[in-house]
Amino acid sequence: AQKITQTQPGMFVQEKEAVTLDCTYDTSDQSYGLFWYKQPSSGEMIFLIYQGSYDEQNATEGRYSLNFQKARKSANLVISASQLGDSAMYFCAMREGDSNDYKLSFGAGTTVTVRA
Amino acid sequence: DVKVTQSSRYLVKRTGEKVFLECVQDMDHENMFWYRQDPGLGLRLIYFSYDVKMKEKGDIPEGYSVSREKKERFSLILESASTNQTSMYLCASRNSGGGEQFFGPGTRLTVL
Numbered sequence: 001a002q003k004i005t006q007t008q009p010g011m012f013v014q015e016k017e018a019v020t021l022d023c024t025y026d027t028s029d030q031s032y033g034l035f036w037y038k039q040p041s042s043g044e045m046i047f048l049i050y051q052g053s054y055d056e057q058n059a060t061e062g063r064y065s066l067n068f069q070k071a072r073k074s075a076n077l078v079i080s081a082s083q084l085g086d087s088a089m090y091f092c093a094m095r096e097g098d099s100n101d102y103k104l105s106f107g108a109g110t111t112v113t114v115r116a
Numbered sequence: 117d118v119k120v121t122q123s124s125r126y127l128v129k130r131t132g133e134k135v136f137l138e139c140v141q142d143m144d145h146e147n148m149f150w151y152r153q154d155p156g157l158g159l160r161l162i163y164f165s166y167d168v169k170m171k172e173k174g175d176i177p178e179g180y181s182v183s184r185e186k187k188e189r190f191s192l193i194l195e196s197a198s199t200n201q202t203s204m205y206l207c208a209s210r211n212s213g214g215g216e217q218f219f220g221p222g223t224r225l226t227v228l
Contacts, residue, residue: 045219
């Protein structure tokens with residue numbers, strides 16, 4: 001079974017608007033971590049934001065926020081005030097177990113195109 | 117500025133060739149990873165190394181091997197390249213205490 005599901009293959013967003021990227025996950029572990037990465041056309045994966053399963057507050061990093069709904073097993077990424085440079089592929093990933101565990105499971109990714 | 121570097125951005129090889137992909141990190145990280153990325157499949161873990169000379173299979177190790185003789189360097193080896201190994205290969209590293217993985221720029225390998 002897929003551990004990470006990203007149901008939106010591609011999205012268009014107008015510059016300066018907000019966009020929400022969906023991510024649902026599947027795990028039976030109580031301790032886990034959720035990550036979002038950005039991959040521009042250059043290819044390098046850039047870490048954006050992290051949410052631990054025990055964190056009570058939703059994570060925020062600048063224009064990025066993570067809408068963490070534990071009961072629904074969702075970890076949606078919200079990008080506010082979109083910029084042209086936000087055009088990229090975005091991946092949701094999960095680490096099961098505690099922070100010493102190594103493996104990340106990735107979703108298939110969502111391509112975001114920001115229109116001027 | 118922290119860095120993960122990969123030996124080539126683009127590589128073209130013939131079927132049956134032995135292929136080496138090199139990854140070097142300058143962050144003194146204990147953990148290193150090799151992934152392949154294919155459209156619609158996201159990133160899949162091939163192998164990882166949690167310390168020098170230590171390695172573990174990931175989700176898709178078949179057809180690959182790895183070597184980690186020094187802490188900063190992690191090599192992925194395709195013993196006999198096949199066309200179904202045409203893909204983007206990404207290397208990453210991480211501190212053993214946790215946190216995010218830092219990625220290199222990727223190597224786009226084409227096997228003809």
